Amino acid sequence: MDLSNGLWSKKEQMNILYVIYLISSLTFILGLKMLGSPKTARRGNLIAAFGMTIAIFGTIFLYQDEGGMHLHNLEFIFGGLVLGTAIGWIVAKKVQMTAMPQMVSFFNGMGGACAALISMIEYRHLVSHSDGDLIAMVEQGGEVLTRLSIMYAGLIIGSISFAGSIIAYGKLEGKIKDKVLPGQQVINIGLFLAIVGLALSNVMGWLHTDTMLYIVAGLALLYGVLFVMPIGGADMPVVISLLNSFTGVAAAFGGFLYDNKVMLIGGILVGSAGTLLTIVMCDAMNRSLLNVLIGNFGGSSAGGGDGEGPQGTVKAVNPSDASILLKYAKKVVIVPGYGLAVAQAQHVVHELEELLESEGVEVKYAIHPVAGRMPGHMNVLLAESNVDYDKLIEMEDINPEFATTDVVLVIGANDVVNPAAKTDSSSPIYGMPILDVENARQTIVMKRSMNAGYAGIENELFYRDKTNMLFGDAKKMLTALVAELKSMN
Amino acid sequence: MIDFIANNQNFIYLLILMIFVGIELISHVPSVLHTPLMSGANAIHGVVIIGSIIVMGQAEETISLILGFIAVVLGTLNVVGGFVVTDRMLEMFKKRK
Structure with missing residues (x-):
C-alpha cells in the first residue's frame, strides 16, 4: 500500500518525514515549557498533542525502511489507533477529578x-x-x-x-x-x-x-x-x-x-x-x-508510637456548635485534605465558603504542597468547583496568618497539620513542613474517625483544648453545616 | 567502548543536551502545576507509539502481528488518555476569572 505514490519521490517523502519529526520535537520542548506556567499550560498541552499527531500520521504514510519499503499492515495500525483512541478518550473523559x-x-x-x-x-x-x-x-x-x-x-x-x-x-x-x-x-x-x-x-x-x-x-x-x-x-x-x-x-x-x-x-x-x-x-x-x-x-512505622502516643480526651462537637463557631468568626481558614476529595465535597465546601462570606466572614484556603494526593491536586479539585483562585493560599504565605485566625476548619487532612512534624524527632514525618494550625484560636477538625492518617501516626492536635472534633463524612458534615448556617438567618 | 561512542556521537550529544533542557524546563515551576506537568510529560512519552507503528508496519508472522497490534493500542491509550486527562485538569485552572 503505497499511499503517497507519485506525488513525491521516495527520498523526498523521507525528507518530509524528517522535517515533521523536527517540528514534533520542537512542539514537545515548547509544550513542556508552556506547561510550566498557569497562563500557557493548556495551550502547551495542545501544542504537544498536535506535534504527536503529525508524527504519528507522518510515520504511517511516509516511513520507509532501508530498502525503501513503506509500512504495511495499515489496516491493523489504523484499527489499533481507533481502538486505543476510543478507549483512551472515554476513560479520560469519564474519570473523576479525584x-x-x-x-x-x-x-x-x-x-x-x-x-x-x-x-x-x-x-x-x-x-x-x-x-x-x-x-x-x-x-x-x-x-x-x-x-x-x-x-x-x-x-x-x-x-x-x-x-x-x-x-x-x-x-x-x-x-x-x-x-x-x-x-x-x-x-x-x-x-x-x-x-x-x-x-x-x-x-x-x-x-x-x-x-x-x-x-x-x-x-x-x-x-x-x-x-x-x-x-x-x-x-x-x-x-x-x-x-x-x-x-x-x-x-x-x-x-x-x-x-x-x-x-x-x-x-x-x-x-x-x-x-x-x-x-x-x-x-x-x-x-x-x-x-x-x-x-x-x-x-511498618506505626508501631513506634503505641506506648507514648498522645493522651487525653477529645472534644467532639456537633454541626450546630461548629456552625456557631464559624458564623461568629471574623476570619476562617479552611484546610482541605484528601478526605475532602474522597467525599467529593469540594462543591459543598465552596457553598459553605460563599455562605460565610455573605455573613461578612473572611474565608481563605490553606493549601499544603502535598494536599490531596499529588502536588497541585487540591488546587485542581477546588478550581473544579469554582473556588476563586486568589483564595487558595500556599503554605509559606498562610502560616503567619494562623495567629490572627479565629477558626481553622480542617477537612479530611491529618498528617499535614500534625505538630509532631516539628516537635517529635522520633516521628516518621519529623521535618516535613506543616500548616501551623495550632496557632489559631479555635480549630474544627472534620474527620471520619480517630484513625491515624496515611502516615499511620497519631495526631496530638486532636487532643488539644482548642480543637473541636466533628466526626463524620466530610460531605455530610459540610452539608449539615450549610443547613445550620442557612437556618440561623 | 570508544568505538561505540564514536559511532553514536549524534545520539550522545542529543542525550546530554536533552537532559539539560529537560531539567531547565522543569525548574522554577510552581508546585500547583506539578500534577498537570507530570500528566503532560506522561502524554509526551507516549511518542513510543511511533516505534510500535514501525514495528507493526514491518511485522510478518502472526505472533508479531498480534503483539504489534497490542502495542499500538496501548501506545495510543498512553497518548490520547494522557493529553485528554491533562487538558481536563488544565481546563479547571482556566475557569478562574
Whole structure:
C-alpha cells in the first residue's frame, strides 16, 4: 500500500518525514515549557498533542525502511489507533477529578508496556533472521550487539514501569494494600541483579537461549510489582512520577533502536524532567527519594508510637456548635485534605465558603504542597468547583496568618497539620513542613474517625483544648453545616 | 567502548543536551502545576507509539502481528488518555476569572 505514490519521490517523502519529526520535537520542548506556567499550560498541552499527531500520521504514510519499503499492515495500525483512541478518550473523559493520579499512573503503564512489546517483537525479528544462531550473529559485529543491548534495556525498563504503574494504580484505587515481605530489600536487590545478569549474559553470548528475553521480561514484571508493593500509599505520587520518567527512558531506547530522533527527544525530555519533578516532590515533603523508596513509610512505622502516643480526651462537637463557631468568626481558614476529595465535597465546601462570606466572614484556603494526593491536586479539585483562585493560599504565605485566625476548619487532612512534624524527632514525618494550625484560636477538625492518617501516626492536635472534633463524612458534615448556617438567618 | 561512542556521537550529544533542557524546563515551576506537568510529560512519552507503528508496519508472522497490534493500542491509550486527562485538569485552572 503505497499511499503517497507519485506525488513525491521516495527520498523526498523521507525528507518530509524528517522535517515533521523536527517540528514534533520542537512542539514537545515548547509544550513542556508552556506547561510550566498557569497562563500557557493548556495551550502547551495542545501544542504537544498536535506535534504527536503529525508524527504519528507522518510515520504511517511516509516511513520507509532501508530498502525503501513503506509500512504495511495499515489496516491493523489504523484499527489499533481507533481502538486505543476510543478507549483512551472515554476513560479520560469519564474519570473523576479525584481519581486523576491513578489515571496518570494507568496511562503511564500502557506506555511502558508498549515499549516492552516493541523490544519483544524486534527480538523475535532478530532471532528469525539469525538462522537459529544468535551467538554467531552477535559475535560477528558490534551493531547486532548494540541493538540487542538496547532491546533488553527498553524491555526491562518498560516492563518495570508497566507492572509498577499498575500496582500504583491499584493502591490509589484502594484495591491493593501495602505489603512488605520479610527481607524485601534483599529479594529486590537479588532480583534486580538477576535481571541485569541474565540480560548481560544473553547479550554477550555467554548464556544462550532464544527464550531468554521472555524470562527476563517475566522477572522485570515481578520486580516492578515487588518494587512498588512495600511503598506506602501516601508516597504513590512520587513513585508514579519516577515510573513516568522510567517510561520516558524506555521510549528513548526505542528511539535509539530505530534511529528516530523524535522518540529520542520526547523520551529523554520526559526522563530527565520526570526525574527532577520526582526530586522536587520529595523536597516538598522534606524527604529524600531513597527514603521514599526504601523507607517503608506508613507500612511498618506505626508501631513506634503505641506506648507514648498522645493522651487525653477529645472534644467532639456537633454541626450546630461548629456552625456557631464559624458564623461568629471574623476570619476562617479552611484546610482541605484528601478526605475532602474522597467525599467529593469540594462543591459543598465552596457553598459553605460563599455562605460565610455573605455573613461578612473572611474565608481563605490553606493549601499544603502535598494536599490531596499529588502536588497541585487540591488546587485542581477546588478550581473544579469554582473556588476563586486568589483564595487558595500556599503554605509559606498562610502560616503567619494562623495567629490572627479565629477558626481553622480542617477537612479530611491529618498528617499535614500534625505538630509532631516539628516537635517529635522520633516521628516518621519529623521535618516535613506543616500548616501551623495550632496557632489559631479555635480549630474544627472534620474527620471520619480517630484513625491515624496515611502516615499511620497519631495526631496530638486532636487532643488539644482548642480543637473541636466533628466526626463524620466530610460531605455530610459540610452539608449539615450549610443547613445550620442557612437556618440561623 | 570508544568505538561505540564514536559511532553514536549524534545520539550522545542529543542525550546530554536533552537532559539539560529537560531539567531547565522543569525548574522554577510552581508546585500547583506539578500534577498537570507530570500528566503532560506522561502524554509526551507516549511518542513510543511511533516505534510500535514501525514495528507493526514491518511485522510478518502472526505472533508479531498480534503483539504489534497490542502495542499500538496501548501506545495510543498512553497518548490520547494522557493529553485528554491533562487538558481536563488544565481546563479547571482556566475557569478562574
